[in-house]
Amino acid sequence: MADQAYRGPLEPMGGCRWRIPKSYKPCMNVDGIIYADEKLIEAIRHDNAPEQVANVGCLPGIQRASLAMPDIHWGYGFPIGGVAATDPAEGGVVSPGGVGYDINCGVRILRSDLALADVQPRLEELVTRIFAHVPAGVGVGGPTKFADKELRRILADGARYMVAHGHGWPEDLDRTEAGGALQGADPDAVSPRAYDRGRDQVGTLGAGNHFVEVQAVDEVFDPAVAEAFGVRPGAVTFMIHCGSRGLGHQVCDDSLKTMRGAARRYGFDLPDPQLCCAPVQSGEGQRYLGAMRAAANYAWANRQLLMVLVRQAVAKVFGRSAEDLGLRLIYDVAHNIAKMEAHDVDGRIKNVCVHRKGATRAFPAGHPEVPEVYRGAGQPVLIPGDMGRYSFLLVGSAAAMAETFGSVCHGAGRAMSRHEAMRRVRGEEVRKDLASRGILALARSWRGLAEEYSGAYKDVAEVVDVVEKAGLARKVCRLRPLGVVKG
Amino acid sequence: MGTFTVFDHTADVGLDVRAESLEDLMATAGRAMFDQVLEDWPAEVDSRRQVRARPPTGLEGDLAELLVDWLQELLYRFETERLVPLEYDFQCVGPRDVRAEVGFGRFDPAVHRTRLEVKAVTYHGLQVRQDAGGWSARFILDV
Structure with missing residues (x-):
């Protein structure tokens, strides 16, 4: 259980790396490495997540190591913040737990x-407009209810379907x-129940830790790369965090039922x-x-539509078009996914199944999967x-390719339970505290807001510092919240 | 009427449920789950539906699996039709299935305040037990 502290081996390797040797458990095929x-x-030891890192090392066909990022915390089977690549040619497996319930939860x-000077005088109007325009909260449907025929195309074509339809x-x-x-993606592998759950949720934020945030760039660490990404100090950005909603949750539920029997067989x-x-x-x-790929495509369609709604809201407030306001997507990344990718493992290029459970792809400059516009700089992370x-x-680095299958952390990671957060703060207090610091938060649920308060999370600066010190990615800029919209 | 308590869990919500009978355990588990979702409940039953839950193939007879499937059934109806279970009339609660006529109220996001969105009922630490005092269950909701 998560409340048991980890008492197994954790050997310091230097450079922000800790090893769980494969001798720890007879079933381990590779070492575990925690960044x-x-x-x-010390915080990680108090969670039982290292035990889960060791357990993932037991997966058939796992390559290199069972990897865990500095935002690691206890999950279901896999730790959140875990990365595992398996080689199908060596009996490698795919595990729904290595992706999680919210398939292709991600950020754009x-x-x-x-x-900042343009937005601050109109911040309340801006955040209120986004809150009114973006469907958020439990049981709130999206702008369009899709028929099965259209949903099938969304599952096959993801965000491409959305763009093709304007x-x-x-x-x-x-x-x-x-x-x-x-x-x-195989729309036929998605159950009728998943279709039912996904029918009116394209373009919805849901609740929990999902959000739309208005931000300002308050520190630039790498001006050249920031320039390549189109950001400069004081510029305003909009971040969206969401996933595949009920459709993805159902795909995971369905697959867990099948896979438990399969593992035994x-x-x-x-x-x-x-x-x-x-x-x-x-x-x-x-x-x-x-089915997982179909749910991932649904998530990209969802974030695409959410982004369009944000563009519309911002354009309305400033009375200018999204194009005129330069509201261009910098990037969209998944952090709960399994993908077939080519990686150099011990000097051989292998096509491996990379599970990223609460981990973000971070490919370096020059990689063919990095968009041409960023190929000289590297992938935005x-x-x-x-x-x-x-x-x-x-921005992604070559070291991540060599060690972590091109992966880094995905966020801060929780420092306390939702229940503990509720004991410590109330939603109204959280809103007032944020307002006193110039951050306007609007949420459908006070409890949801309380559970997501700052103190419930680790300091993400400490997490990204580890990633940078370990050489897995480099900091480009820091973004300070101005407004937050939650379900 | 059974009781429930919330237990600490890093990212999600854990629930301990106690009840006198297996029927009561299923009803209380449903109430416990929706208590995490809703601040305000619908006032009255809007429709009555037949609900049936079964463990997956190969796990027949496993009461913990039965509980998960039951809760998943209720969650599915909430997410697709915005139905909230208010009354339960059990026809059968056995190791192989649960059959009940459930009286549902209708959730309206414009009227009813909410708490958390439940993504799924997980299998971690899942337990259903019978002792001298009745029945107990433990489960974790992914939120």
Whole structure:
């Protein structure tokens, strides 16, 4: 359980790396490696997440190491902040727990030509307009209810379907991981229940830790890369955090039912039943991957439509078009996903199944999957923090390719439970506290706001500092929240 | 009428439920889950529907699996039709299935205040037990 402190081995490797040797458990096929500094590793020890890092090391066909980012915390089978790549040619498996319930939960960020001075006098109007225009909260449906035929196309084509139907600009797709649609999605592998849950949720934010945030760039660490990404000090940005909504949750639920039986049939020796999995090349594995990709595409369509709604709201407030305001997408990244990617493993290029469970792809300059516009700089890496402090924009590095299959952290990671947060603060107090610091927060649920207060999260600056010290990514700029919209 | 308490969990919500009978356990677990979702409940029953839950193939007879499937059924109706379970008339609660006529109220996001969005009922630490005092269950909601 999460409330048990980890008592197994954690060997310091230097350079913000800690090893769990594969000798720790007989079933481990590879070492576990956790990226953290002395301070963060103490917090990580108190959670049982390192045990889960070791357990993931037991997956059949896992390559290199079971990896964990500095924002690691306890999850379901896999730790949140975990990365695991498996090789299908060596019996490698795919595991729904390595993706999670919110398939392709991710983040996108829009730049703008607006400066802080333009937005501050109209902040209340701006945030109120976004809050009114973006469907948010429990049980709130989207602007369109899609028929099954249209949903099937969304599942196959993701954000591309949206752009083809006038929701956004063609350049948005170039600036979205995988072009906004994974190949190999199988709409037939998605259950009727998942269709039912997804029918009216495209373009909805939901609740929990999902948000739309109005931000200002308050510190630039790498001016050249910031320039390449289209941001400068004092510029206003818009960040959106959301996923595949009920459709993705249902795909995960459905697959867990199938996979628990599959793991037994294949005779896998798994230390935790929640690591249930099937060989990538098996029928069960292919069916899950087909459904998971379809849900991932739904998530990209969802974030695309959410972004269009944000563009509309901002344009309305300033009385200028989104194009005129320079409301261009910088990038969109997934942080809960499994993808087939080519990586150099021990000097051989292998096509591996990379699970990123609460981890962000961070490819370096020159990589063919980095959009041409950023190929000289590297992939933008979006790391949301908490609504009271800041978020970060990083850029991918070659070291991440060599060590972590091109992956870094995905956020701050929770420091306390939702229940504990509720005991400490009330939603109204959180809103007043944020307002006293110039941040306007609007939420459908006071409880939701209280549970997401700043103090419930680790300081994301400490997390990204570890990522930078370890050489996995470089800081580009810091983003300070001005306004927050939540469900 | 059974009781429930919330237990601490880093990112999600854990629930401990106690009840005198298996029927009461299922009803209380439903109430506990929707208590995390809703601040305001619909005042009255709007429709009555037949709800059936079964553990997945190969896990027949597992009461914990039955509980998860039951809660998933209720969650599905909430998400697709905005139905909130208010009354339960159980026809059968056995190891193989749950069958009940459930009286649902209709949730209106413009009227009813909410708390959390439940993504799923997870399998971690999942328990259903019977002891001298009745029945207990423990489960974690992914929110």
